Amino acid sequence: MIGTEVGLHRVLEPAGVLPQAALRLDPDPRIRPDEVRIRVERLNLDAASYRQLHTAHGGDPGAVRREVLRIIGERGKMHNPVTGSGGMLVGVVDEAGPDSPLGLKPGDRVATLVSLTLTPLAVDDGLARWDGRSEQIPASGHAILFARSIAAVLPDDLPVPLALSVMDVCGAPALTGRVVAGLRDPVVAVLGGAGKSGSLSLAAARRAGAARTIGLVPTQDEERRLAATGLADRVVRADARDPIAVAAALGEPADVTVVCVDVPGCEHGAILATAPGGTVVFFSMATSFSAAALGAEGLAADVTMLVGNGYVPGHAELALELFRDVQGVRSLFTARAGHDSAE
Amino acid sequence: MIGTEVGLHRVLEPAGVLPQAALRLDPDPRIRPDEVRIRVERLNLDAASYRQLHTAHGGDPGAVRREVLRIIGERGKMHNPVTGSGGMLVGVVDEAGPDSPLGLKPGDRVATLVSLTLTPLAVDDGLARWDGRSEQIPASGHAILFARSIAAVLPDDLPVPLALSVMDVCGAPALTGRVVAGLRDPVVAVLGGAGKSGSLSLAAARRAGAARTIGLVPTQDEERRLAATGLADRVVRADARDPIAVAAALGEPADVTVVCVDVPGCEHGAILATAPGGTVVFFSMATSFSAAALGAEGLAADVTMLVGNGYVPGHAELALELFRDVQGVRSLFTARAGHDSAE
Numbered sequence: 224m225i226g227t228e229v230g231l232h233r234v235l236e237p238a239g240v241l242p243q244a245a246l247r248l249d250p251d252p253r254i255r256p257d258e259v260r261i262r263v264e265r266l267n268l269d270a271a272s273y274r275q276l277h278t279a280h281g282g283d284p285g286a287v288r289r290e291v292l293r294i295i296g297e298r299g300k301m302h303n304p305v306t307g308s309g310g311m312l313v314g315v316v317d318e319a320g321p322d323s324p325l326g327l328k329p330g331d332r333v334a335t336l337v338s339l340t341l342t343p344l345a346v347d348d349g350l351a352r353w354d355g356r357s358e359q360i361p362a363s364g365h366a367i368l369f370a371r372s373i374a375a376v377l378p379d380d381l382p383v384p385l386a387l388s389v390m391d392v393c394g395a396p397a398l399t400g401r402v403v404a405g406l407r408d409p410v411v412a413v414l415g416g417a418g419k420s421g422s423l424s425l426a427a428a429r430r431a432g433a434a435r436t437i438g439l440v441p442t443q444d445e446e447r448r449l450a451a452t453g454l455a456d457r458v459v460r461a462d463a464r465d466p467i468a469v470a471a472a473l474g475e476p477a478d479v480t481v482v483c484v485d486v487p488g489c490e491h492g493a494i495l496a497t498a499p500g501g502t503v504v505f506f507s508m509a510t511s512f513s514a515a516a517l518g519a520e521g522l523a524a525d526v527t528m529l530v531g532n533g534y535v536p537g538h539a540e541l542a543l544e545l546f547r548d549v550q551g552v553r554s555l556f557t558a559r560a561g562h563d564s565a566e
Numbered sequence: 567m568i569g570t571e572v573g574l575h576r577v578l579e580p581a582g583v584l585p586q587a588a589l590r591l592d593p594d595p596r597i598r599p600d601e602v603r604i605r606v607e608r609l610n611l612d613a614a615s616y617r618q619l620h621t622a623h624g625g626d627p628g629a630v631r632r633e634v635l636r637i638i639g640e641r642g643k644m645h646n647p648v649t650g651s652g653g654m655l656v657g658v659v660d661e662a663g664p665d666s667p668l669g670l671k672p673g674d675r676v677a678t679l680v681s682l683t684l685t686p687l688a689v690d691d692g693l694a695r696w697d698g699r700s701e702q703i704p705a706s707g708h709a710i711l712f713a714r715s716i717a718a719v720l721p722d723d724l725p726v727p728l729a730l731s732v733m734d735v736c737g738a739p740a741l742t743g744r745v746v747a748g749l750r751d752p753v754v755a756v757l758g759g760a761g762k763s764g765s766l767s768l769a770a771a772r773r774a775g776a777a778r779t780i781g782l783v784p785t786q787d788e789e790r791r792l793a794a795t796g797l798a799d800r801v802v803r804a805d806a807r808d809p810i811a812v813a814a815a816l817g818e819p820a821d822v823t824v825v826c827v828d829v830p831g832c833e834h835g836a837i838l839a840t841a842p843g844g845t846v847v848f849f850s851m852a853t854s855f856s857a858a859a860l861g862a863e864g865l866a867a868d869v870t871m872l873v874g875n876g877y878v879p880g881h882a883e884l885a886l887e888l889f890r891d892v893q894g895v896r897s898l899f900t901a902r903a904g905h906d907s908a909e
Contacts, residue, residue: 229865231810240831240834242864243861244831244861307860336863337864337866338860340864341860371865394863466583467569468582488587491586508860512851512858516873516874516876517876518584520737521680521684522572523877525875530858530871532862532867534866535868536868
């Protein structure tokens with residue numbers, strides 16, 4: 224029955240919607256035969272969600288923590304009602320139902336690759352070990368995986384927070400690679416090229432055969448850091464929310480434009496930067512559907528616009544492989560570990 | 567200079583954004599050498615916008631009219647702040663600047679094919695001839711087209727309201743046709759198949775080589791009407807917001823699923839209805855980007871998701887051609903003319 228496979232039985236309100244669309248889920252720790260229960264060790268909020276919480280509470284870490292606790296308690300999942308986004312978690316398999324198709328066994332340390340917005344979750348430590356200052360949250364509690372979920376066993380060769388932060392954005396390089404591989408010698412521009420999903424997307428584009436890669440960043444500091452990695456053939460600087468500035472900074476139309484900037488208002492710049500017949504891939508959860516659709520129409524832009532699907536088969540493996548193989552990606556991720564801000 | 571081409575000089579607030587993203591535009595009737603001024607005869611609100619206004623004002627036609635007037639007066643464009651959407655207009659070319667590339671001359675009766683959300687607009691009759699009961703608004707005033715706009719001269723063989731309502735949704739059949747033509751014998755499902763964009767998309771899918779077309783509708787009445795047209799090989803009935811019901815009603819996974827239902831919450835049903843490796847095309851302005859992105863991830867669905875771009879070269883011509891050639895499309899459009907509701 225398709226309903227239980229996707230967790231319909233855990234939806235408390237409103238009836239009949241899938242778990243991601245639900246207002247409230249039931250995080251009952253007792254599992255069905257096709258479910259898996261995870262002992263939670265760490266939550267990783269998505270960048271847009273953390274940024275919204277941080278801004279809404281004026282950067283007060285205690286208030287941010289209380290708000291996250293309130294959301295989880297009320298909704299039975301970490302689903303930011305403002306951004307509509309969640310994140311992922313790491314934990315250890317506690318119990319795997321006999322009919323679960325996920326191939327997990329008790330004791331496996333895993334990361335969930337489905338969004339927290341649809342994962343039943345309860346915490347039991349008041350998030351006391353979290354300082355509220357970053358999107359990575361040490362936590363204790365439990366979460367439920369359905370039959371049709373995705374979880375990856377964590378690699379032995381990387382620290383957990385690092386593996387998690389790579390897998391968190393693994394959909395972006397996988398889809399970028401797929402789009403680029405389907406074209407002949409494309410010019411690929413990545414808006415937000417110095418971020419996590421951006422740097423992996425640059426590496427994926429080059430590996431998939433891009434003729435030239437361009438990374439666009441907002442600040443001189445990021446410009447310097449991205450240039451130092453050699454991940455992009457060119458690094459340019461502009462505010463991604465300023466369409467004219469984006470087009471001017473790139474200087475040439477891109478065949479593929481990848482949007483990895485987690486702030487609202489980047490749709491028009493991406494469209495204006497893209498050549499007729501080209502493709503825009505939107506990965507930011509801050510993307511507005513209507514701004515993209517009407518923006519392309521308003522600019523008479525014949526471009527293909529993709530909603531960045533977080534799932535592409537093999538995405539976690541590809542992202543970890545790029546991380547291990549490409550020094551520039553590693554150095555950017557390591558540098559970011561010391562920063563407050565998300566993405 | 568790219569700025570004036572796309573109307574940057576008409577943006578009053580905030581500075582630097584494109585007209586579609588602006589809070590306020592300047593509808594000054596004096597045109598630049600590359601602009602065109604239109605004498606407005608009729609506005610056609612988009613379906614999602616009209617529905618929201620109608621619902622928000624409890625169906626009170628006077629209140630809906632006052633709200634539309636307020637929006638146009640405040641923003642210098644008909645840009646619904648809740649739905650983010652607009653519509654299109656019909657009028658007669660009043661003055662065409664000597665440098666305009668649109669090929670229009672005074673006296674041409676045209677429809678604008680760029681959204682009202684980015685078209686400078688002023689009305690001077692208080693919309694007195696509009697009863698507030700449908701999305702087609704008789705109006706007097708003026709509007710401005712930029713160099714990079716799209717306007718089509720209205721055909722002689724169709725009444726203006728009919729031509730307008732066909733061209734209003736012409737992006738949907740054009741993109742559907744393009745996607746279907748790129749595949750081999752695909753099964754194509756259209757959610758909202760009895761509506762304007764839905765019926766044209768069904769006709770376009772069949773013409774582009776679909777192996778089988780399925781129209782999904784919400785009511786018995788629409789089921790009967792769509793079945794009578796022969797536009798779809800199968801007609802099925804389900805609430806498009808109920809993912810499990812949609813998948814069950816279709817009975818087979820679609821290679822291409824086209825979403826033409828202008829209510830929120832149809833993302834998950836469309837994703838669940840689509841075969842692995844298939845494509846979902848979202849045309850409804852009620853689509854939520856994050857619901858689509860996270861829904862596909864949560865369902866571990868390897869599907870390509872397209873933002874329905876309102877612009878595909880030749881879209882108006884194709885839609886009018888389908889309308890003229892396909893009796894079933896004509897009969898659905900004609901039947902709709904007697905209805906209140908939009909889409």
